[in-house]
Amino acid sequence: MTDQVVTAGRDIAASAAEIFELIADPARQPAWDGNDNLARCAQGQRVRATGDVFVMELTTGSVRENHVVEFDEGRRIAWRPSEPGQTPPGHLWRWVLEPIGDRSTRVTHTYDWTRLRDEKRLVRARATTADKLRASLDSLATLAERQ
Numbered sequence: 001m002t003d004q005v006v007t008a009g010r011d012i013a014a015s016a017a018e019i020f021e022l023i024a025d026p027a028r029q030p031a032w033d034g035n036d037n038l039a040r041c042a043q044g045q046r047v048r049a050t051g052d053v054f055v056m057e058l059t060t061g062s063v064r065e066n067h068v069v070e071f072d073e074g075r076r077i078a079w080r081p082s083e084p085g086q087t088p089p090g091h092l093w094r095w096v097l098e099p100i101g102d103r104s105t106r107v108t109h110t111y112d113w114t115r116l117r118d119e120k121r122l123v124r125a126r127a128t129t130a131d132k133l134r135a136s137l138d139s140l141a142t143l144a145e146r147q
Helices: 016-024 026-031 119-127 130-146
Strands: 005-012 038-040 053-058 063-072 076-082 092-101 104-112
Touching (some): 016 026, 016 076, 016 104, 026 038, 026 130, 063 092, 104 130
Antiparallel strands (some): 038 053, 053 063, 063 076, 092 104
16 A cells, blocks of 8 residues: 555444445545535435536535446445546546445445546545544445435
């Protein structure tokens, strides 16, 4: 691992299916975003496969298209954000879920910016720390464990 791959993980007392639903439905993501980056997302964009694209509005008012590049229902999802109509500049958000039992799941969240070449995004990439990923995991756990 390099300093351009940031990872955090934790066990959550909920099933992988319940947790995955909170991640794969972009309209639910602003509720658990620990990076204070996501403002809103229109309903009806639930991710179902690699190649899907969902659109999200950021807290800055900018809009991002998120290109799903990894998908295994209930287990793994990853996307590369981009400005609308543009090629993704190279960073990736990944979630991996490993069931520990019926009501417990190990969740690993990764931000990988090893392929990021857009100079104007490097400051934000460097500011995305494991603490911010853990904040997302903690918020996700709070929501999932309430269900």
